[in-house]
Amino acid sequence: MKNQSKQGNPIWGFLCSVRLTITLLILLALASIVGTLIPQKEGAVEFAGSLSPETAKLLFSLGLFDMYHTLWFRFLVAFLALNLISCSVNRLPGTWRLFKASPRPDREKPFKDLPPDRSFLASGAQNEVFGALEERLGKRWGRIRKKETQGRYYFYGEKGRFSLFGFYLVHLSVLFILAGSIVGSLSGFEGFVNIVEGEQVDSIALRNRMGRMELGFEVRCDDFEHKTYPNGMPSQYRSRLTFLENGVPVYKADALVNHPVQYRGITFYQSSYGTVAGDRARLRIERTGSPKETTILEVKVGEAVPLPGKGGNFKVIRTEADFRGMLGPAVQIAVYPAEEKDGELRIWLFKNRRLLQERFPPQMLKAKALNPSAFPPYTFHLEALESKHYTGLQVNRDPGVPLVWTGCFLMVAGFIVTFFTSHRRFWVRAVAVQGGVRVDVSGTSSKNPVGLERELDHLVASLRDKFQARERKNAS
Amino acid sequence: MNSMILSYITFVYFFSFLFYLLMMVMGKETLGRAGTWITAIGIAAHTFAIALRWVESYRLGFGHAPFSNLYESLIFFSWTIILLYLIMEWRTKNRTPGVFVTPLAFLAMAYASFSPDIKSQIQPLVPALKSNWLITHVITCFFGYAAFGLSFGLSLMYMIKRLEKGNKGRSFIRFLPGKGILDELNYQMVVIGFLMLTLGIITGSVWAHSAWGSYWSWDPKETWSLITWLVYASVLHSRMVRGWRGKRIAVLSVIGFACVLFTYFGVNYLAGLHSYAKT
Ligand code: HEM
Numbered sequence: 001m002k003n004q005s006k007q008g009n010p011i012w013g014f015l016c017s018v019r020l021t022i023t024l025l026i027l028l029a030l031a032s033i034v035g036t037l038i039p040q041k042e043g044a045v046e047f048a049g050s051l052s053p054e055t056a057k058l059l060f061s062l063g064l065f066d067m068y069h070t071l072w073f074r075f076l077v078a079f080l081a082l083n084l085i086s087c088s089v090n091r092l093p094g095t096w097r098l099f100k101a102s103p104r105p106d107r108e109k110p111f112k113d114l115p116p117d118r119s120f121l122a123s124g125a126q127n128e129v130f131g132a133l134e135e136r137l138g139k140r141w142g143r144i145r146k147k148e149t150q151g152r153y154y155f156y157g158e159k160g161r162f163s164l165f166g167f168y169l170v171h172l173s174v175l176f177i178l179a180g181s182i183v184g185s186l187s188g189f190e191g192f193v194n195i196v197e198g199e200q201v202d203s204i205a206l207r208n209r210m211g212r213m214e215l216g217f218e219v220r221c222d223d224f225e226h227k228t229y230p231n232g233m234p235s236q237y238r239s240r241l242t243f244l245e246n247g248v249p250v251y252k253a254d255a256l257v258n259h260p261v262q263y264r265g266i267t268f269y270q271s272s273y274g275t276v277a278g279d280r281a282r283l284r285i286e287r288t289g290s291p292k293e294t295t296i297l298e299v300k301v302g303e304a305v306p307l308p309g310k311g312g313n314f315k316v317i318r319t320e321a322d323f324r325g326m327l328g329p330a331v332q333i334a335v336y337p338a339e340e341k342d343g344e345l346r347i348w349l350f351k352n353r354r355l356l357q358e359r360f361p362p363q364m365l366k367a368k369a370l371n372p373s374a375f376p377p378y379t380f381h382l383e384a385l386e387s388k389h390y391t392g393l394q395v396n397r398d399p400g401v402p403l404v405w406t407g408c409f410l411m412v413a414g415f416i417v418t419f420f421t422s423h424r425r426f427w428v429r430a431v432a433v434q435g436g437v438r439v440d441v442s443g444t445s446s447k448n449p450v451g452l453e454r455e456l457d458h459l460v461a462s463l464r465d466k467f468q469a470r471e472r473k474n475a476s
Numbered sequence: 477m478n479s480m481i482l483s484y485i486t487f488v489y490f491f492s493f494l495f496y497l498l499m500m501v502m503g504k505e506t507l508g509r510a511g512t513w514i515t516a517i518g519i520a521a522h523t524f525a526i527a528l529r530w531v532e533s534y535r536l537g538f539g540h541a542p543f544s545n546l547y548e549s550l551i552f553f554s555w556t557i558i559l560l561y562l563i564m565e566w567r568t569k570n571r572t573p574g575v576f577v578t579p580l581a582f583l584a585m586a587y588a589s590f591s592p593d594i595k596s597q598i599q600p601l602v603p604a605l606k607s608n609w610l611i612t613h614v615i616t617c618f619f620g621y622a623a624f625g626l627s628f629g630l631s632l633m634y635m636i637k638r639l640e641k642g643n644k645g646r647s648f649i650r651f652l653p654g655k656g657i658l659d660e661l662n663y664q665m666v667v668i669g670f671l672m673l674t675l676g677i678i679t680g681s682v683w684a685h686s687a688w689g690s691y692w693s694w695d696p697k698e699t700w701s702l703i704t705w706l707v708y709a710s711v712l713h714s715r716m717v718r719g720w721r722g723k724r725i726a727v728l729s730v731i732g733f734a735c736v737l738f739t740y741f742g743v744n745y746l747a748g749l750h751s752y753a754k755t
Contacts, residue, residue: 018713018717019718020716021713022710022714022718023705023712025706025710025713026647026706026707026710028706029702029703029706029707029710032700032702032703032706033703034698035694035699036696036699036743041696068694106651114645181692190690220664229538229600231600233599233600233602234602235538235600235601235602236603236606237603245505256603257603257604257606257687258603258604258607258683258687259686260686260689267689268685269604269688269689271688271689392600394688394689395610396689398690399690401685404691405682408678408681411674411678412671412674412675413680415670415671415674416671420668450660
């Protein structure tokens with residue numbers, strides 16, 4: 001940047017310099033590279049464990065396990081924003097002058113060293129040519145300025161003035177995006193909640209922060225649906241949700257992956273699912289003796305059920321949809337013998353007994369807590385356990401998002417203006433010479449000189465054609 | 477069927493490369509013209525095969541645009557490179573960049589077709605990929621990558637052209653366009669690439685926002701695309717504001733393209749959300 005800083009203040013000059021911009025951009029890039037090489041957040045724990053304690057401590061104190069949220073990373077971004085603002089403030093008056101400027105039409109400088117193919121000879125009287133030129137050029141550029149001095153006629157026209165502001169638009173868009181992310185992190189939240197089919201919740205767990213947050217309304221999951229393709233790949237997850245205010249349903253909607261649901265500014269995203277045990281189980285109870293007896297019972301969790309043959313009572317006290325995440329459905333029952341003094345006996349029953357036998361040594365399975373025959377003469381079997389889906393929803397509120405999208409839109413608009421338009425100014429001069437009027441065409445452009453040359457060629461050619469056509473018409 | 481045609485096209489592009497190379501070595505424009513024809517036939521067949529793949533996915537019952545895994549992305553990447561190259565050749569009337577650009581398309585096709593790690597079957601879309609933003613995201617990103625690929629080729633040409641001393645240079649070097657033209661073309665490719673990359677990042681954010689609830693989550697692929705963006709933003713500022721030209725811009729463009737390649741391939745070695753590329 002040429003140093004146009006006010007009063008030559010060195011700090012201001014530094015803040016406005018593109019050298020600073022480029023340095024900051026590169027620093028941010030380097031920091032981000034580090035951030036992708038070192039696992040962040042959740043992944044960091046495992047990674048830190050594989051390092052020597054000193055290294056881990058050092059990386060931790062530099063914040064490298066959650067780098068993008070450290071003070072120093074934010075400082076870099078803030079510095080970039082400051083740089084952007086200072087530089088725009090610094091240049092704005094100059095750009096504004098350029099924007100407002102209306103150069104005199106009768107300048108001679110643009111015509112210095114004009115290549116010969118930027119001139120042509122039009123026959124006819126000078127004022128006639130002048131009138132025709134005025135009409136043509138007016139059509140082309142809208143507003144034109146004209147002047148006549150010392151028998152020479154001049155025109156000035158331009159286009160793409162707004163192009164001067166393209167890069168302000170781009171830079172402003174960066175500020176919009178940064179502002180959006182700040183608004184989001186200050187007044188938004190990210191949380192999640194699991195809802196079992198048929199149940200409802202009124203609060204969610206927050207990520208990044210401890211604790212739960214009241215929603216101020218209730219969400220019920222009426223149904224969770226999970227479809228797969230014939231080859232087993234998942235094809236669709238859908239949660240049918242109902243939103244309730246004080247227990248009254250007010251809004252129903254389906255959340256699908258890529259199709260979140262919004263209610264009162266809070267967005268619910270389908271993000272995971274799982275199964276939990278319901279509260280009904282079917283047990284098969286065998287009683288040895290003569291005659292041998294088999295009973296099948298449908299039981300509900302927590303309800304005491306008499307054992308066949310008056311041997312006592314039992315109840316299901318716990319259920320697991322998938323015991324320890326690998327052993328499948330299981331229930332724990334408590335058995336109360338008919339004689340009080342024997343107390344209670346707790347036994348875990350597994351639907352896939354074979355899984356257990358594969359994984360654990362036989363002695364262990366003889367332990368009372370795992371032995372289905374621990375209460376003779378009965379043997380208990382778990383035949384079926386009701387299971388329910390739960391849906392895992394990501395629950396977010398981010399009021400900064402509209403700012404971010406506005407920024408994105410402005411950025412693309414700004415690029416197009418910056419890169420694909422330019423401020424072009426044109427001067428046309430008509431001078432009476434022997435045999436007619438010589439018309440000279442010249443122009444300048446804020447960028448893309450090749451495009452300007454092409455446009456000038458085109459302009460000269462079209463004017464020449466026009467005049468030749470007129471001549472033919474006049475001649476006939 | 478489509479993947480068989482596509483694996484043949486690898487060789488077609490290899491022949492384009494050979495003809496462009498022979499043109500430069502022997503100094504015969506006719507060979508270059510043959511190269512152009514071969515490339516044009518290649519891209520016609522290429523387009524046909526992509527369309528066929530699209531149709532086939534409907535016949536299999538889970539119709540979707542063919543942009544959903546690493547195989548399809550490589551095929552599309554090479555298609556965009558050839559398309560952009562042919563447009564550039566047609567506008568500049570110069571065939572020499574073909575020598576530097578067709579190998580990129582050829583290598584991408586070869587990697588897609590012959591690497592044992594890459595599955596070419598058409599697969600149904602998992603729920604997260606079912607989004608119209610996927611299509612715009614992939615198209616914009618890959619046009620961006622292709623433009624950066626061309627910029628890389630032009631930067632190499634610039635560096636080779638710099639070796640020319642007086643008029644004693646080898647015919648190969650003399651055949652290359654002037655340094656000014658190369659620099660200008662390189663700049664134009666960086667501009668197109670930057671615009672497309674920006675659109676790609678934006679559409680990707682919109683998509684992530686609707687799928688995961690967050691428009692930016694510092695996932696390694698996202699972060700690397702930002703790094704690439706920052707590098708090319710520096711290139712543009714160096715050139716537009718500080719007036720850098722020529723060698724420095726060429727070097728920076730090569731660095732930028734290295735970032736593109738890392739964003740595309742290298743990131744798969746880091747954990748993250750964009751794991752489709754692992755299939
Ligand atoms: C990401 C943060 C960015 C920062 C901090 C930044 C900063 C700057 C600075 C300090 C200048 C110098 C203005 C001067 O000469 O006084 C500048 C110029 C410029 N920037 Fe950026 N910029 C950023 C992003 C972009 C992007 C993404 C573009 C993409 C088009 C862009 C396009 C331009 C252009 C075209 C100019 C030259 C203006 C001219 O001389 O006519 N900037 N930028």
